[in-house]
Amino acid sequence: MNKENITSAEYIYDIHGHKGMIKVITNDNRYWVPNNAPENKDYQVIQEWIADGGTIIDNGA
Amino acid sequence: MSQLEVNKVIPQSGTTLTVGESGDTITIPSGATFDASNATTTLPSTVVTTTGTQTLTNKTIDASQLVDASVSNAKLANSSITLNGNAVSLGGTASIASGMFRNIIINGDMSIAQRGTSKANVGFEYGTVDRFQTLQGGLGQFTQTQDSDVPTGQGFAKSLKMACTTADTSPASGDELYIRQIFEGQNLQYLKKGTANAQSLTVSFWVKSNKTGTYIVELFDLDNSRHINKSYTINSADTWEQKTITYAGDTTGTFDNDNGASLHLAFMLGSGSDFNSGTLQTSWGTSTPANRQVGQVNLADSTSNYINITGVQLEAGTTASDFEFLPYDVNENRCLRYFEEFTGANTHGGLYSGSTYIGHLQYKVRKRTRPTLNNVTGNAYTSISNSSGGDKGGTDNMYFNGNANMYIVTLSIDAEL
Numbered sequence: 468m469n470k471e472n473i474t475s476a477e478y479i480y481d482i483h484g485h486k487g488m489i490k491v492i493t494n495d496n497r498y499w500v501p502n503n504a505p506e507n508k509d510y511q512v513i514q515e516w517i518a519d520g521g522t523i524i525d526n527g528a
Numbered sequence: 529m530s531q532l533e534v535n536k537v538i539p540q541s542g543t544t545l546t547v548g549e550s551g552d553t554i555t556i557p558s559g560a561t562f563d564a565s566n567a568t569t570t571l572p573s574t575v576v577t578t579t580g581t582q583t584l585t586n587k588t589i590d591a592s593q594l595v596d597a598s599v600s601n602a603k604l605a606n607s608s609i610t611l612n613g614n615a616v617s618l619g620g621t622a623s624i625a626s627g628m629f630r631n632i633i634i635n636g637d638m639s640i641a642q643r644g645t646s647k648a649n650v651g652f653e654y655g656t657v658d659r660f661q662t663l664q665g666g667l668g669q670f671t672q673t674q675d676s677d678v679p680t681g682q683g684f685a686k687s688l689k690m691a692c693t694t695a696d697t698s699p700a701s702g703d704e705l706y707i708r709q710i711f712e713g714q715n716l717q718y719l720k721k722g723t724a725n726a727q728s729l730t731v732s733f734w735v736k737s738n739k740t741g742t743y744i745v746e747l748f749d750l751d752n753s754r755h756i757n758k759s760y761t762i763n764s765a766d767t768w769e770q771k772t773i774t775y776a777g778d779t780t781g782t783f784d785n786d787n788g789a790s791l792h793l794a795f796m797l798g799s800g801s802d803f804n805s806g807t808l809q810t811s812w813g814t815s816t817p818a819n820r821q822v823g824q825v826n827l828a829d830s831t832s833n834y835i836n837i838t839g840v841q842l843e844a845g846t847t848a849s850d851f852e853f854l855p856y857d858v859n860e861n862r863c864l865r866y867f868e869e870f871t872g873a874n875t876h877g878g879l880y881s882g883s884t885y886i887g888h889l890q891y892k893v894r895k896r897t898r899p900t901l902n903n904v905t906g907n908a909y910t911s912i913s914n915s916s917g918g919d920k921g922g923t924d925n926m927y928f929n930g931n932a933n934m935y936i937v938t939l940s941i942d943a944e945l
Contacts, residue, residue: 498900498902507900
């Protein structure tokens with residue numbers, strides 16, 4: 468996953484009401500990236516995307 | 529010289545017979561046989577060696593009688609050695625160059641390709657062969673394949689091939705292209721990097737390309753932003769050649785002892801001036817981008833260009849040992865730690881609460897970290913979660929949820945570095 472290809476990102480709440488995942492839509496795929504997983508390379512890409520101005524949508528549980 | 533001819537010499541009295549005096553040399557002529565096969569023979573405390581080949585036939589050496597450390601600089605034939613009994617321990621500066629799992633590279637024989645065997649316009653991604661990532665930063669376009677072209681008689685069945693499909697004869701300054709494998713720090717602690725005892729590393733590999741010339745192989749310390757880059761030469765076009773490069777140990781910067789990315793080995797394939805306008809950094813030093821691909825040929829300068837690589841081995845020490853072939857299942861399991869292609873063929877869930885159904889997926893191998901899930905196909909699932917824990921799958925909170933008709937057919941589970 469490349470930050471240049473990210474078109475949107477949204478928090479996905481698990482059945483316990485926690486922000487478990489981040490659903491990322493890119494030009495050619497859909498990724499379910501674990502939230503708060505600093506060793507996950509895609510989570511690292513999302514952090515870079517946020518640093519560049521991206522915002523994760525939060526529609527609540 | 530007088531000569532005495534008798535058939536037998538015996539002591540005049542007692543049982544001791546002395547021949548000659550101290551300092552004398554007793555000579556047994558060439559061609560004579562000294563037969564002591566029926567006697568108990570005690571050799572002097574120091575055996576004077578003779579020239580020529582001495583043969584010990586059907587005799588046993590009583591190791592308990594050998595003085596400790598009396599066998600020095602033993603010269604053993606370059607063939608297999610059979611050891612009977614206890615394990616061998618190494619002392620001093622001896623290394624485990626001949627040990628199992630000495631190859632830091634996973635899937636160095638390119639035999640595992642879970643994602644597929646061909647990827648057109650490969651980008652910054654894991655395209656085909658497991659554990660080998662392409663970093664394509666705008667230098668032409670390439671198709672990557674798991675190829676069957678291999679060096680003859682070396683035991684390999686697959687190689688990784690990059691074939692140029694769109695040429696770039698004038699790279700922009702920031703363009704770059706390389707193939708790399710990244711390693712977890714917790715698997716590298718025995719290299720003792722960042723200490724006075726830092727181990728050297730040696731990489732060996734087979735390579736074939738139509739484009740001869742200088743190529744660069746890089747070690748990059750991702751924890752401390754340090755690198756060392758060395759060159760090799762492809763001498764003959766379209767010919768498999770084996771290359772060996774040794775890197776000095778780095779006494780600066782330790783690897784983190786965790787499951788994160790600490791080191792990469794990269795096969796450079798070309799770049800713009802941002803990465804080749806300096807001086808090749810052949811000793812460990814802080815990151816200087818302009819020193820990383822100096823002298824590297826541009827593999828993207830023609831659509832006729834290709835490169836095949838296989839038999840990649842990175843090991844501690846200053847010499848390359850034979851490639852360490854692992855059983856297919858062992859190799860596959862090592863790859864599964866980082867990536868798994870799940871094909872569940874209608875994996876249904878069960879009722880969780882109200883109208884919510886959930887289904888668990890058990891990973892074949894515990895993952896390096898909580899993985900990304902993608903390439904999902906199935907029906908009626910509304911979300912997928914591996915919220916807490918989640919590196920094992922199954923009941924470790926990796927589940928999908930939806931209505932009673934939901935199921936999952938395929939899923940990519942990605943925990944790569």
